[in-house]
Amino acid sequence: MIAIFAPFQIHAAPDPIITEFNDNEILTELPGAANELLRETDSPEVVGDRLQMLITRARASGDPRYMGYAQTLINRWPDEQLTDRLRVLRATLRQSLHQFDSARADLEQVLSSSSDNQQHIQARLTLANLELVQGRYTEAGRHCQALQSDYPGLIAKSCLASVQARTADPQKAYRNLAQQLAEATGRQPADSTSRLWTEGTLGDIAAQAGLPEAKRHWRRVLQASPSDLYIRAQLADCHLEQDQFERVLTLTRGFEAVDTLAVIRAIAMKRTGQPGSDELIRRLRQRFEEARWRGTLLHARDVARFLLDVENQPHDALELAIENWESQREPLDTRLLLRAALASGDSAQHQRVSEWLSQQGQIDARFPEFKQ
Secondary structure (H helix, E strand, O other): OHHHOOOOOOOEOOOOOOOOOOOOOOOOOOOOOHHHHOOOOOOHHHHHHHHHHHHHHHHHHOOOHHHHHHHHHHHOOOHHHOOHHHHHHHHHHHHHOOOHHHHHHHHHHHHHHOOOHHHHHHHHHHHHHHHHHOOOHHHHHHHHHHHHHHOOOHHHHHHHHHHHHHHOOHHHHHHHHHHHHHHHHHHOOOOHHHHHHHHHHHHHHHHHHOOOHHHHHHHHHHHHOOOOHHHHHHHHHHHHHOOOHHHHHHHHOOOOOEHHHHHHHHHHHHHHOOOOHHHHHHHHHHHHHHHHHHOOOOOHHHHHHHHHHOOOOHHHHHHHHHHHHOOOOOHHHHHHHHHHHHHHOOHHHHHHHHHHHHHHOOOOOOOHHHOO
16 A cells, blocks of 8 residues: 555646537547446445555556546445545545545544554554645654654655654755665665655655755656656656756656646746747646636646746746645745745745744755755
């Protein structure tokens, strides 16, 4: 179960709205095996397997329809009939859909009442990451410490290192975790899930600390797992920040349906005057307008960045960046809000975020004050 979890989900765009078509025209095709996965069953084990498969496919493809199918499956089960595994999977799904409070409630219930050690550990890890995403570092640290007691190893150490990086010294957190990975690998080869999890965490912390090793760690993860959209986006964004546009275009080629990667690609294409940039920008503009019309705009960060770096609309970008930051406070969310505030000349918003960062003890080499 741990292997399907990621710091956040990256979704592709919904299909475009079509209002005129022939009676015999195929508008879209459902992902394969959708009917089989949605077939009625009384077995919680079967439903759990299907949910896990759908969440894994959503993560690997960025196709939001898999999340919709998963939501359809779990909504059929009355709350009182949920097993611990189904409750943890529902929480994972809810977190992916940015329903953080309800996800937290599910996970806390499992922690308080479950006798299933595997689900208890999974709930602890998922909750620790949820708190990290929302910038609740005291709570995240508490869950990471408990995870270290219940499930000692590289994943728990990565959890603790992430909290240390966000609240104290990212360079020290990086050195400690890198040493722990080397020691664990020296004693015996770490399992692939733990090793890749740790490599990804080291990449994130190295980027925060401004260390060039970030790209090396992310490349290792991508080499083993090319479908990891989160790591692909992190690496592409890092190349973009360093004006390595050809590498950005290589990493994002074929991923234009995935919002985060498509926005990064559009920025690189616009800055280098690539043929086709106008068409990609037009498609993204239409995609985001339709998503807002549908009420399915899950990732305000992507739209805000598109408005700021492609459309040159800093005030609109700031509005969305603020909305996003109220629920998600990953370093990339914070960086975007700071940049939008500076571009809009909104010193009050910039000061508000800066004060929060000071309270947390958080620094990041990617924040605009370190680039001036």
